Amino acid sequence: MKYMTTVDLPKVPNGLHGQLAVPGDKSISHRSVMLGAISKGTTVVDHFLLSDDCLHTIGAFRQLGVNIQIENDQVTIEGKGGFNHFTQPDQPLDMGNSGTSTRLLLGFLSKQPFDIEMFGDASLSKRPLDRVINPLSKMGANISATDNNFLPLTLHANNQLNAIDYKLPVASAQVKSSLIWAGLQADGKTHLTEKLITRDHTEKMIDQFGGHLDQDDVNITVTPQDQFKAQHVDVPGDISSAAFFLIAAACVPGSEITLKQVGLNQTRDGILQALDKMGAQYTISNESNDSEPAGDITIGYQSLTAINVEAAEIPAVVDEVPLIVLAATQAKGTTIISGAEELRVKETDRIATVTEELIKMGADITPKSDGFVINGGTKLHTASEPLDSHGDHRIGMMLAVANLIAGGDSLLDNADSISVSYPQFFEDLKQLS
Ligand SMILES: O=C(O)C1=C[C@@H](OP(=O)(O)O)[C@@H](O)[C@H](O)C1
Numbered sequence: 001m002k003y004m005t006t007v008d009l010p011k012v013p014n015g016l017h018g019q020l021a022v023p024g025d026k027s028i029s030h031r032s033v034m035l036g037a038i039s040k041g042t043t044v045v046d047h048f049l050l051s052d053d054c055l056h057t058i059g060a061f062r063q064l065g066v067n068i069q070i071e072n073d074q075v076t077i078e079g080k081g082g083f084n085h086f087t088q089p090d091q092p093l094d095m096g097n098s099g100t101s102t103r104l105l106l107g108f109l110s111k112q113p114f115d116i117e118m119f120g121d122a123s124l125s126k127r128p129l130d131r132v133i134n135p136l137s138k139m140g141a142n143i144s145a146t147d148n149n150f151l152p153l154t155l156h157a158n159n160q161l162n163a164i165d166y167k168l169p170v171a172s173a174q175v176k177s178s179l180i181w182a183g184l185q186a187d188g189k190t191h192l193t194e195k196l197i198t199r200d201h202t203e204k205m206i207d208q209f210g211g212h213l214d215q216d217d218v219n220i221t222v223t224p225q226d227q228f229k230a231q232h233v234d235v236p237g238d239i240s241s242a243a244f245f246l247i248a249a250a251c252v253p254g255s256e257i258t259l260k261q262v263g264l265n266q267t268r269d270g271i272l273q274a275l276d277k278m279g280a281q282y283t284i285s286n287e288s289n290d291s292e293p294a295g296d297i298t299i300g301y302q303s304l305t306a307i308n309v310e311a312a313e314i315p316a317v318v319d320e321v322p323l324i325v326l327a328a329t330q331a332k333g334t335t336i337i338s339g340a341e342e343l344r345v346k347e348t349d350r351i352a353t354v355t356e357e358l359i360k361m362g363a364d365i366t367p368k369s370d371g372f373v374i375n376g377g378t379k380l381h382t383a384s385e386p387l388d389s390h391g392d393h394r395i396g397m398m399l400a401v402a403n404l405i406a407g408g409d410s411l412l413d414n415a416d417s418i419s420v421s422y423p424q425f426f427e428d429l430k431q432l433s
C-alpha cells in the first residue's frame with residue numbers, strides 16, 4: 001500500500017474532554033485469531049481491533065482454510081482443532097505492514113505439510129526476520145528468505161520440529177511468541193530464556209484456552225500440546241492507542257479525560273510508569289481482571305519533569321517511546337532515553353523519524369544510536385513544511401498529538417498509514433474535542 005493522503009491536523013482550543021473507549025488491543029487481537037484457529041470449537045472475540053494489521057492476520061488464516069466471520073467488532077473463528085488441519089494457500093500470504101503477523105506466523109506455520117509463501121509491503125520487507133529464522137531453523141524449519149533475513153520468503157513443507165534450549169538475543173515478544181508456537185509442535189520440551197521480560201499476551205492466552213506453559217521470570221518451558229478449547233475473548237482497549245490521548249491530555253492545557261477499559265497488563269504499562277516518573281497524576285478505576293487486566297484511566301493537564309528511561313524499561317513501552325519523547329519536549333529538564341535501539345527496526349527507524357519530524361516544530365532533540373536526549377520546556381510551533389508519518393502509523397498519530405500541543409496548523413503527509421493500528425483515530429480525537 002502507498003500512503004498518500006495529506007491532512008490538516010486538528011486543534012483542541014479548549015483541551016480534551018470526556019470519555020472514550022479506545023479500540024481493542026492489537027497484540028491480543030492477532031493472538032486471538034491464532035489460538036482460535038487451532039482450538040476445538042468456535043471462538044468469539046469481542047472488541048477485536050479491525051485495523052489493517054489485524055485484518056492481514058485474518059486474511060492469512062482464511063487463506064489457510066479457516067472460516068472467520070466479522071460483524072462490527074466481533075470476530076468468530078471456527079477452530080480446526082490442532083495445527084494439522086490447515087489447507088495450502090493458493091496465493092502467497094500478504095502480511096501487509098505487520099511485523100507481528102509475519103514473525104508469529106513463521107513459528108506457527110513452521111511444521112506444515114506444504115510450502116507457504118509470504119510477502120509484505122515495502123516497510124515490512126526491510127524489517128529483519130533472522131531473529132526468528134535462525135532459531136526456527138535450529139528447530140528444523142526450512143525457510144528460504146530474501147538474503148536469509150527478509151520478505152518475500154517461502155516456508156517449505158516440514159514434518160519435524162526439534163525442541164531447543166534458546167537464549168533470545170533480543171528482547172522481543174514477537175520472537176518469544178514465534179518460538180512458543182513452534183515449541184508447541186516440537187518433539188520435546190523447548191526452553192526459552194528472555195533477555196528482558198516482554199509482553200506476555202501469548203502466554204496468558206494459551207492459559208485461557210486450556211494450555212499450559214511453565215514460566216519463571218525470564219525462563220519459559222514449552223511442552224508440546226495442541227488440545228486447545230475455543231473461548232470467548234473480550235479484548236481490552238489498546239494501551240498503545242490510549243497512550244496518544246494520555247499524553248495529549250497531560251500536555252494540552254484545560255484537558256481532563258477518561259479512557260475506558262484500557263488494558264493494564266504489567267508487561268505493557270510502561271507509559272503509565274513513565275508518567276509516574278514524570279510526576280504525573282492519574283487515577284485508575286473500574287478495574288477488571290479476566291484473562292487480561294483492564295481499567296478506566298482518568299488524566300488531566302499538568303506539569304511534567306524530565307526522566308531517564310533505561311533498557312530494562314523499554315519492552316513495556318517500546319511502541320510508546322515516540323510519545324515519551326514528545327512529552328519530554330514539554331517537561332522541565334533534560335530527558336535521556338537509552339537502550340531503545342529496537343526502535344531502529346520498527347515500521348520506520350523511529351529514532352530518526354521522531355527526531356526529524358519534531359525538530360520541524362521546534363523541539364530540542366539529539367538522537368543517539370540507542371535513544372534520545374531531549375531538552376524540555378519547548379513551546380512547539382506549527383511546522384513550516386508538512387509533517388510526515390513516513391508511512392509509520394505511530395509517528396503519524398504522535399505528530400497529530402504534537403500539533404494539539406502546539407495549538408498549530410500543521411499538515412500531515414502520509415496520514416492514512418494510521419489505519420495500520422487505529423483506523424478511527426481522528427474520529428475518536430474529535431469525540432474528545
Ligand atoms: O508481540 C507483539 O504483539 C508486539 C511486540 C513488539 O515488537 P517486538 O517483539 O519486535 O519488540 C511491538 O513493538 C509490536 O508492536 C507488537
Ligand SMILES: C=C(OP(=O)(O)O)C(=O)O
Nearest residue numbers: 097098099100319346394
Ligand atoms: C511495531 C509495531 O507493530 P509490528 O511490529 O507488528 O509491525 C507497532 O505497532 O508499533
